[in-house]
Amino acid sequence: MSSHEQALASLISQLALSFDGAVLGVALAYAAVRTIFRFKSTSTALRKIRVAPSLGVADLRSLLEEDQSDSTEEPIVVIRGAVEARSAGDGRSWKSLRSNVLVSQESGDKAVIIQRTQTYIYHEWRGFFGWTSDLRAIIGRSWNKKESTSMRKVPFILVEGGQWPQSDCVIVNMDGSRHPLPLTTVYHQLQPINASPYTFLQALFGHEYPVGLLDEEKILPLGKEITAVGICSFNNGVPEIKSCKELPYFLSDKTKDQMLLDLAFKTKILLWSGMVLGSLSIGILGYAFVRNWNKWKEWRLRRFQQSAHAAPDDATSQIAGDEEAGDVPDGELCVICLMRRRRSAFIPCGHLVCCQHCAVSVEREVVPKCPVCRMAIRSSVRIYSS
Template sequence: MLPWGGLSCCLSAAALYLLGRSSGRDADILKTATRVSQLKELAKLLDSESILPLVVAISGRVSSDTPITCEFSGLRGVVVEETAEQHFLKHNDAGSWIQDSALMLSMSKEVPWYLDDGTGRVHVVGARGATGFSLPVASEVFEESGRSLVRGTLDYLQGLKMLGVKRIERVLPTGTSLSVVGEAVKDDIGTIRIQRPHKGPFYISPKTIDQLIANLGKWARLYKYASLGLTVFGVYLIAKHSVHYIMERKRRWELQKRVLAAAAKRSSEDSEGPNERDDNDNALDGAKKDRLMPDLCVICLEKEYNAVFVPCGHMCCCTTCSLHLTNCPLCRRRIEQVVKTFRH
């Protein structure tokens, strides 16, 4: 049987190692990204840069010419997500009521937006697919159920009790400070955009570039140490299983040698001439056979058999192994009682 525990640890260690390498590689790429302190310098950099694509790290505040006014929070943002969940109690098979929810509505809005630092603008494209991009919760409202008595009775007959609707509003407000790492491009009319590179990381985060690099380096080290620990533990489990398997094989081989040696000895005794036997003494002949053949349990091949099965009367197992049997190994008859014998 394969040591699945050890193999699982080793596979998990390999996955953590790959994650650590990926985080470390992203940290190295962020270190080599061209940092732009003022957005007005990015246009000059694109005009003068001969090697494209150009991966840059910029910072600024979120702005838009057509911001969205949020319905519940009243904030003005550039990306808005609204969800509505119906919360209710459901009657289960055990006769109790458990709380559950179901998604009723999910809407998303986004308008063209850019980063502005007072010196220039850079439009951001494909922000939702960037690493580190998240929308903070701006509003969370729970509206209690206002169903009529008839509708509430119908729901109750169906095993439901409506509690209300939970509405959550997530917004990227204007004026939020963001750091972006991506590919900078300039179109024919002079508009500068930053987008996901064909190769390399694409980050949008409220953290600074230095904080992003430090965070990626920290996770890379954690993944590395976790991978090393799981590898050591997995190797230990595999080695333990291997040693146990080898010892078990050795024990069975030694038992097999003992049985074969006893059988060979008995065969050599049987091949001797009839003059060397006492054919008239059946009791002595039986005792000799008992001495030649080892009285081993047919199940574990370690202990002597000392359990008599009732009602068939066969004796071929030790009392320890007989506890796990329901039928006799020799005649397959059902065991009603086990009697322990004492041999002298």
């Protein structure tokens, strides 16, 4: 770890531990709340997928007809089937269903989804002015876009594997879906990038410069067995399935049992993580609250004492200034400071031996006593001469 990275880590730790750990406690509380919300959503998805019927494409139509007669709510189902292309037409005949197919540019495989990703791989060399790269490491990474993704799709359906075109089909509606897709990698190649004069200038000043281009192509091929989890309904008499935002899956390679195992494991992890983070945040926030409350009370007490002592001190200083003006006979000097005139008499002994400033100082002692007779005193009174 470089010195700049150590400085950044020290700054972050000081910020987290500021206010006696209150900032760290708030951050842990936020993480705990986020974890609890994720636990609730994951447990809800687990419950919905567990009760959702798992069936084949051929049995879906009868299930939808029964649910429409019983309830108006669209059911969530789990369907396992093979991928087949569907044209932009009505999708009634075999010819129209096979007419719209994508072909992979690299492998030549037929597919319904093709995703092309190009990722630039950068290299950092500090060069002669390498402090610039360290500065970027503290502030953030380079703002250059290092990855570009393009995706092509055609409408597709799910059918019973090995029985198409005799079997029924289910239309897959991808509109609004942000779920991950079960794509297969068919092309993966790293190509070097030739250096240029501009690359030399980038290296000279310690900037990042590209050294390679990772070209990758993923497809959803025809005939691949996948599982669709979502809301099913009729579209022009044909069953259609679309994604449900509350579920973490839509199209997946996993079976229903594998999904349930994965969600059950995530639910346990999120539950225990939320409990641990919540307990830590409560403990740290409680400790920070007590410490800051005590500090606030001490500050209030100091302010009260300062305000209480300010008025006597101001009066004493004003009186002292008046008393110090002119010459004071030796027999009337204060026995403590030997500078100012005797103006205060102690109670109950009644000795007039101190000035106002020194009398107040004697009163503030833990065990105030008269400097002459050593009797315990309760207070002092100023004596005015006419």
